[in-house]
Each structure stands twice: as structure tokens, then as C-alpha cells.
Amino acid sequence: MKTAKQLTEALLYLNGVTVSFDGFKALNDLSLVVEEGELRTIIGPNGAGKTTMMDVVTGKTRPDSGEVFFRGTADLSRLDEAEIANLGIGRKFQRPTVFENLTVFENLELALADTRGTWIALFARLNLDRRDRIAPTLARIGLDKQSGQAAGSLSHGQKQWLEIGMLLIHDRTLLLIDEPVAGMTDRETEETAELILDLAKDRTIVVVEHDMAFVRSLGARVTVLHEGAVLAEGSIDHVQNHQRVIEVYLGR
């Protein structure tokens, strides 16, 4: 699955990616580079292609043209969702998607970074070692008291954290987080920003978000998408003063 030559040093490399749905170009010759260890925020108006970009990276959508490489070697446009996940790319959806009928503990157990194969999973029973690995994550996302509860009974914010916890425990190299604070209270938003900054210390994270205050609180490099392509890129101050960005997005 790997090409012989490493094309780029970047962790995530998109070059000239185009995706169209019934003639509508959701991504239009998009090029984007994310370096290892970076925290990147992506903003843009509705329909700018933010979610489609994540779909392409995680294998849900195949690009019509263009290159998508992970670590410069793995061609993501040829792999399926499970293979990409096992390369170490995790995704948090816009709407919290946890397994509602499983307990918080079981949700994390499924996300543990081992026993992915069908045969191995058949013979895998929960052992103490794994239990020890789940406990710190429960504490880190603040859900240790809810461990035995069905995930469906959690509040909206708690589900978002659980989903982040599931990405955490899998030891992903690259996390794609889609609108983590949508529908959260101010307090939950603050806590989420802290959690993401904490996570960013030892992994690469790409966050898509609408909430400008939240984006500012992350203090990371910002990419503005518009009509399926990059409109501007730079610090939060740079993009907020960018003439075209104000016109199409912020100035409304």
C-alpha cells in the first residue's frame, strides 16, 4: 500500500484535490499541508468543503482527482475507512456519534488500540491490563463516575468528550475534529479548548470550527476555506484582517 518514494515531509499532504457531487464542486483543487505536531484550525462558511475535506482524508469519500498522502507514503485515496483508521488517523464527527446502547466503559474498550482483527476480537476478553488503560482516559475526559452508564444517557457535552476520549485511547497520530463545541455551553467550550490544547502536546490535530472565540482561544494557525479551496492561511489576526475573508465570511 505504500509508494516507494516519500513524496513529502508533511504528515498530511493534499494536492489539487477535487470532489464533485452532481456537478457541484465541494472541493475545488484544494491543496493543504499539515506538519507533524501541528495544531491547525480550519474555518469557512457553510458549504466551503470543510467536512468533505475530512471525508476525503478518512476514506469516506474518494477524490475525483488530486493526491492525498499521510506521512508522504500512504496514499489515502486508495484505502478504506478501517485501513486509514489503523494508520493512526482518528475522526470526531460534527454530531457526537458514540455507541448509545453500550456503556461509557465499553465505548472506550472498543476504541482501545489493539485487537482490531475479527479473529483476534473473537478471542479477546477484557483483562486487567486493558482495564488499567481505560481508567486514566475516563479520568482525563471527566467521565469516571459515568463509566457504567449507557452512553445514550450522557449529556451532549459529555458525549463529545467521550468521543474525544475514544480518539485519545486509540493513540492516533492525527486527529480530525469536526465542530467540537457546537451546541456546548460556554463552560463546556472552555473545558474543551483546554482538553484540545492538552491533547495537542503529543499529537497532530486539525480542528474545524465556526466559533471564532473558540478558534482564538486555541491560538493556532488558521486555514480559511471558501468554495472548496484555500482562501487564506496564517495566524488568527492575519486572517481576521484579510480583506477577502472579511468579505466572504467574517464580515456578514
Added chain:
Amino acid sequence: MPALPGRGQKSAWNPSFWARFLACGAALVLAVPALNFWVPPDSPAALPDYLIPLLGKYLCYALLALSLDLIWGYAGILSLGHGAFFALGGYCMGMYLMRQIGTRGVYGNPLLPDFMVFLNWKELPWFWWGFDHFAYAAVMVVLVPGLLALVFGWLAFRSRVTGVYLSIITQAMTYALMLAFFRNDMGFGGNNGMTDYKDILGWDVHKPSTRLGLYSASVFALGLGYLCCRFISTSKLGLVLLALRDAESRVRFLGYSVINAKLFVFTVSAVLAGVGGALYVPQVGIINPSEFSPGNSIEIAIWVSVGGRGTLLGGIVGAILVNAAKTWLTGAAPETWLFVLGALFILTTLVFPRGIVGLMRRPSRIRVPAPTPVPAGEQA
């Protein structure tokens, strides 16, 4: 470290489970022959000979329902063609039993079964070769339904056919098989199927002792099938199955191969159904294409929902109770049975969606899916 709440605190294989499991098994294996042999025939507790194959038949249905509960209750795959796997297992056994007739058929032909002589076949078709041997037939009982499930499942799951669409194509599969087996040219006895069996492994199939043996074999098969399903459902794979029932695409993004998990459990389920069919045929004495009829497969889903899906035990309880009711009612008031069956299904769905076993268990121990199984994340 304090014990964490959640799964895995108590093993699914604790001594109390084994005690209950073995007690049920022993009761089924010992009580029936005891009531049949030692209780005087005029006593009300006596079990007449004719009831033994009937009970055996219920156990075969129970194995079939168990196999459906494994894929429907856990993985959310509602197969409405599971009767096909049952019938295929039955046909494999039927072919063996036909070969055991030898020269004792109506035509006394040493080479061909009666229906082939009747249809002017000159030689035994290749797919009948080997069915003289029990071991070969037993392998086929597993292989034929298993391979069909593997190929059919691979095509369906690879194309991500789920939910009601999968139910429809499984119905189409069993209907197509029924039409095929109705054809005389197929070489499986056409409309009439196969019957007039004489021996199984050298024992006369009509003798009470053979029937008790077949009944006991059904108890063992059901017990093994139950252990096998319990092993799968309590493993981490069982957790994956429950998860993909709730949010299939999310399971993919976690890095699990949805197609492999589904294919594995679908194939295991088809094999269990096939074994059920193979034990069913010598006890009822006939196999014909009506076993493939789509209505039969839908009935299995009713047994499972009445018993309680996602519980394993529910499939067994549902199959036995509904079929006992069917036996009684089709004798007492035959024209009402279909109405009763329909009413039972509606009642179960509306009033006790967790089924009989679900009603008796503590809510925390049941895995009943959300009332509207809209797969979250599919739209995300």
C-alpha cells in the same frame, strides 16, 4: 485499584452460568426419556412416543431461531431468508437418508433413488456422489449453508447493503431457491422432495429408540450452538457487533473491518441453521421445497421477537413456545392460527418489545436497540 463498573466485572462463564446451563441440558436429555420409558403409559405424566420427534422438531427450530438472534439481535442483520440455510442443511441430510434406502425403494433400484427412476434418470448426478457416507453428508451440512452465506454475505456486505434492503434480498434468495428446488431437473426430487427414509447410521428411523437418539442429538446441538453464540456475544467481537448495529460507519472509523465482522457472524449463523435443518429432517421424515418458502423465514423472526431478541435465550424460548402453540391451535382451531400469529407479532412489538426473556431480565442486562434504529453517523 477499585473495580470499575462496566463490562467484564463478572465473567460470562462463571460457575453459576455453568450450573444453570448443565441443569437445563440434563433436564432436557434425561426427563424426556424418563417420562417416556418409566412412567406407565396411562399416567397423565407419561410422554407418548409420538411427542418425542415433535419435541425434537421444536429444538431444531430453537437452534434456527438462536442462529437468527445472533445476527439480528446482536449485529442488526435481519435476515428474512434464514429458512434457506435450514432447508439446505436439511437437503444434505435428506440426500444421505435417500442413499440409505438402497434397494428397499418402490422400484428397488440399487443405483438410483425412487424419484430419479420415476423421472427416467440413467445415472446418479455428480452432486449426489459421496452422500452414501454419513461423514461426507455431515461435512456438506456445514459446508453448503456456510459457503452460500459466505458468498451471499460478501456480495451484500461489500456493497454495504443494510437494513430493510438486506432483508428484501434475503427473501429473494430463499424464494429463488424455492423455485429452483421445485424443478424436477434439479435432481432433488422437485415438488415432492425426499421422503420414505429407512435408516440413519444403521438404525431404523421409525423406532422409538432412534427417535430418542435424534432428540438427544438435537439437545446437544442446541446446547453447543448456544455456547458458541454466547462465546461470540461475550467477546470483544460481540461488542463490535452491538456497536455496528448502532452506528456502522463509526465502527469503520474506529478501524474495525465491518465486512469481516458481519461475514463471520453471518456464516456462523448460517451453519447453525443448517445443522438445525439436518437434525430436523430425520425427525419429521421429509424435506421438500416448501421449507424454502419466504413465509417460513419470516416466522423465524416472529419466534425471536416473541422470545426477546438480543438475549440468545429468547430465540430458544420463542421458537419452542410459538411452535407448541401452533401445534395445539392448528389441531384445535386451524383457521385461527395465522390470525393468532399475526396478533402475537403486533402485540410483542407494541407491548413488550423486549420479548418474554426481556421481561424477566433486569433492564441493565438487556441490549435492546433504540426503538428507531436510525444509524447515527450515516448522515454525518
